Amino acid sequence: xxxxxxxxxxxxxxxxxxxxxxxxxxxxxxxxxxxxxxxxxxxxxxxxxxxxxxxxxxxxxxxxxxxxxxxxxxxxxxxxxxxxxxxxxxxxxxxxxxxxxxxxxxxxxxxxxxxxxxxxxxxxxxxxxxxxxxxxxxxxxxxxxxxxxxxxxxxxxxxxxxxxxxxxxxxxxxxxxxxxxxxxxxxxxxxxxxxxxxxxxxxxxxxxxxxxxxxxxxxxxxxxxxxxxxxxxxxxxxxxxxxxxx
Numbered sequence: 001x002x003x004x005x006x007x008x009x010x011x012x013x014x015x016x017x018x019x020x021x022x023x024x025x026x027x028x029x030x031x032x033x034x035x036x037x038x039x040x041x042x043x044x045x046x047x048x049x050x051x052x053x054x055x056x057x058x059x060x061x062x063x064x065x066x067x068x069x070x071x072x073x074x075x076x077x078x079x080x081x082x083x084x085x086x087x088x089x090x091x092x093x094x095x096x097x098x099x100x101x102x103x104x105x106x107x108x109x110x111x112x113x114x115x116x117x118x119x120x121x122x123x124x125x126x127x128x129x130x131x132x133x134x135x136x137x138x139x140x141x142x143x144x145x146x147x148x149x150x151x152x153x154x155x156x157x158x159x160x161x162x163x164x165x166x167x168x169x170x171x172x173x174x175x176x177x178x179x180x181x182x183x184x185x186x187x188x189x190x191x192x193x194x195x196x197x198x199x200x201x202x203x204x205x206x207x208x209x210x211x212x213x214x215x216x217x218x219x220x221x222x223x224x225x226x227x228x229x230x231x232x233x234x235x236x237x238x239x240x241x242x243x244x245x246x
Contacts, residue, residue, distance in 0.1 A: 002033070002034075003070060004031040004032055004033050004067075005033055005034040005068070005069060005165065006030070006031070006032040006055065006066075006067070006068055006166070006198075007030070007031050007032075007065070007066070007067040008028050008029060008030040008031075008051075008054075008061075008064065008066055008067075009029055009064055009065040009066075009067070010027050010028070010029065010063065010064035010065065011025055011027070011029075011030075011051075011054065011061040011063070011064035011065070011066060012025050012028075012061060012062045012063045012064055013025040013047075013050050013054065013059070013061055013062050014062040023221055024050040024221055025047045025051060025054075025061070025221050026047075026220075026221035026222055027064070027222075028047075028051060028064070028221075028222070028223060029223070030051075030216065030223065032198065032200065033198075034165065034196070034198055035192070035196050035198055036198055036199075036213065036214055037188070037189070037192045037198075037199045037201075037211070037212045037213045037214070037232070038198075038200050038201070038215075038216060039201050039202075039203055039208075039209035039211075039212035039214070039216070039229075040201065040203075040216050040218065041203060041209055041215060041216070041217045041218070042204075042217055042218035042219055042224075043204070043219070044204075045220075046218040046219050046220060046221070047218045047221040047222075048218040049170070051218065052168060052170060052200065052202050054066060055168060055200060056085065056089055056091060056168045057073060057076075057081040057089065058085075060073075060074055061074055068084065068088070069088075071084075086111065086114060086115050086162065087162070088164055088165045089164050089165070089166050089167075089168060090111075090159030090160055090161075090162060090164040090166070090167045090168070090197075091167075091168050091169075091170075092152070092155050092167060092168070092169040092172045093155065093170050093171075093172075094170060094171035094172065094175055095175060096148075096151045096152055096154070096155045096175070097155065098143045098154060098158075099143075100142070100143055102142065102143075103139060103140050103141065103142055104130060104135060104138055104142075104143075104154045104157075105123070105126050105127070105130070105139035105140060106126075107143075107155075107158055108126040108129050108130060108154060108157045108161050109123070109125075109126045109161070110158060111158060111161055111162050112125060112161060112162065115162065125161050125162075126139070126157070126161055127139060128161075129157035129158070129160055129161040130153075130154070130157045132157065132160070133153040133154075133156050133157045133160075133187060135153050135154065135157065138150065148175055148176050148177075148180060149176055149180035149183060149184065152172065152173075152175075152176060152180070152184050153184070153187065155172075156172075156184070156187060156188070156191075160191060160195075164197065165197070165198060166197070166198045166199075166200060167188070167191065167197050167198070167199050167200070168200050168201075169188065169199065169200070169202070170201075170202045171203055171204070172184055172185075172188070172203075173185065173203070173205065173208050174205075181205075185208055185233070186211075188201070189211055189232075189233070193234070199212075210229065210232065210233050211232055211233045211234075212229055212232060213228065213232045214226070214227070214228055215227055215229055
């Protein structure tokens with residue numbers, strides 16, 4: 001059996017000290033294999049967002065080990081973690097986090113700018129990513145000219161333009177209505193199933209978590225349950241309205 005892509009071993013996260021000390025994570029053990037679609041659930045303050053920040057190399061554990069492809073992330077410098085993020089990770093946020101006066105094309109190109117890719121390479125990769133999320137032909141529109149669902153598709157295109165191993169989605173449907181939410185979840189399913197991208201998604205919405213093939217629930221800094229979803233919702237590309245008009 002192959003080694004997990006991601007492994008947390010005894011991970012803790014402490015904020016503050018003395019009477020103000022808060023233990024956000026209390027010895028987390030978690031293995032995630034390549035190609036999984038995992039929903040990370042839990043109430044506010046459960047530790048799920050702290051765990052996601054550590055998994056995304058945006059924060060470091062107070063103790064314990066974080067292994068990514070066998071490398072000890074907790075031992076990396078800040079610059080080394082940044083290089084790991086640029087090479088292997090893509091991020092999708094609840095608030096889209098698009099540059100307001102910048103076109104969809106330029107927003108999607110941004111991770112490639114940070115990586116140092118040339119202009120022609122960036123344009124081709126961004127166009128391909130936008131096409132893959134159903135926004136071919138919308139490259140020159142700014143966020144104000146796009147619906148919420150379209151803006152989140154641009155954000156997903158930006159997350160996958162570097163061809164990451166893992167997409168980390170933090171409440172990706174939190175700002176969308178029900179129909180748009182299910183379209184975005186169907187898109188994440190398609191990227192996971194057809195492109196082999198590992199998807200880790202934080203959500204508090206049971207109907208969105210139902211798309212994941214595995215559900216990990218956090219409570220009070222511990223993993224309370226870790227279970228396979230026997231009947232995940234699946235959506236073939238033909239089931240999605242990806243014309244770019246929604």
